[in-house]
Amino acid sequence: MPESLEQQQTHSRLRAVNDALTSGMYVHVRQMLHSLPAFDVALLLESSTPSARPVLWQLIDPDQHGDILEELSEDIKDSIIQEMDPEHVAAAIEGMDSDDLAYVLGSLPESVYQQVLSSMSEQDKHRVEQALSYDEESAGAMMNTDVITLRPDVSVDVVLRYLRLRGELPERTDMLYVVDGQDKLLGEVSLGDLIICQPDTMIREIQESEVAPLKAEQHDSEVAQHFERYELISAPVVDANDRLLGRITVDDVVDIIREDAEHSMMSMAGLEDEEDTFAPAAKSTQRRSIWLGLNVGAALLAASVSNMFEDILSQLATIAILMTIVPSMGGVAGNQTLTLVIRGIALGHVGDSNARWLLGKEALVGVFNGLIWATILASVVTVWKGDWHIGVVIAVAMFVNMLMAALAGVLVPLTLKKFKIDPALAGSMMVTTFTDIIGLFTFLGTATLMLS
Known part of the structure; x- marks a missing residue:
């Protein structure tokens, strides 16, 4: 099977990095790594031998550590975290989305997890504990709690002014969720509708009430089917009482589909999904x-x-x-x-x-x-x-x-x-x-x- 353009680029980068490492050109390697997006750096780490990974990790900008940890396969991610100081792990995951927190910390040994937890702020501790309170393969573990909620009795003008003051929307926001005083999900409003509606229109008049939310305990395979069935970009997640907990976005679902495909392929041979190709x-x-x-x-x-x-x-x-x-x-x-x-x-x-x-x-x-x-x-x-x-x-x-x-x-x-x-x-x-x-x-x- 011929190599894809991405595979050729990865192998070319890997050869360049290995040549630079062999020549002792560490400053050059650092510059190369800093210029690459997190996914490509993670791919380079996964394509490197175990002896080269610690050296590469030391050369990576610490500001990139959190983004790269999210992209690494579980085996390699765990091996790198276990070699890091708990304070450095806490710094790397600061501000990370709740679903990514669950992935990064979920498979760590209890002793390492507790050390990392003790190095975190109270707010981040709460976020981690909440993220890990759900089963690893459930919608609750996948969801991101950073959502924008609205009340049905406010006008479009008020909402737009709030969004402008906020300045930045959560990534891949296509829907804003309408809730009551107890955070019970009442409906959703698309950003497109907000833009084209008259400023004095009330949210209750434009909200879509026929919403099919996901339950926090639903399996991730059901989540993927839900997105496929309704052709969604994002979907709300609720608890047993229909209270809004967060949302799942399509990028998380793409990860699930890819992981399920890998799982099926590897399981046929009796191998683990995240097995490191270059493991000892x-x-x-x-x-x-x-x-x-x-x-x-x-x-x-x-x-x-x-x-x-x-x-x-x-x-x-x-x-x-x-x-x-x-x-x-x-x-x-x-x-x-x-x-x-x-x-x-x-x-x-x-x-x-x-x-x-x-x-x-x-x-x-x-x-x-x-x-x-x-x-x-x-x-x-x-x-x-x-x-x-x-x-x-x-x-x-x-x-x-x-x-x-x-x-x-x-x-x-x-x-x-x-x-x-x-x-x-x-x-x-x-x-x-x-x-x-x-x-x-x-x-x-x-x-x-x-x-x-």
């Missing part, structure tokens, strides 16, 4: 060994099925040659269905109301695929080996395994979801193990009955 070998080995151990167990389970039919395998070399075809086809078919169902769950398309219909549909797909490929393979093997008995064996095994693969592709992710286990993390291994066992058992069992 020992650390990477430890993390990956757990998943590899589970796969060894699954492989041994499948091998034990082959061991049950050792006699037929020792008698017929042809069976040993063909025995991998059926599990392989079942694994591919099962993972096709699994991927489709996981995607449906993520998008909110699949639930209790339509799961039975989906199971029936995928079973029918399994029957059709089973008939097609059983016929094709039986014909090929019969002609190849000159024995129709072997053709029947592989046809029966193929049909059964394609049907069971389709059923497993639906039932495994739905079952995992009921037990609050991420289907993307364990689904692929479970489906592959299931199809291997069923495929081998059916193929070798049928062969034992017909050929021994």
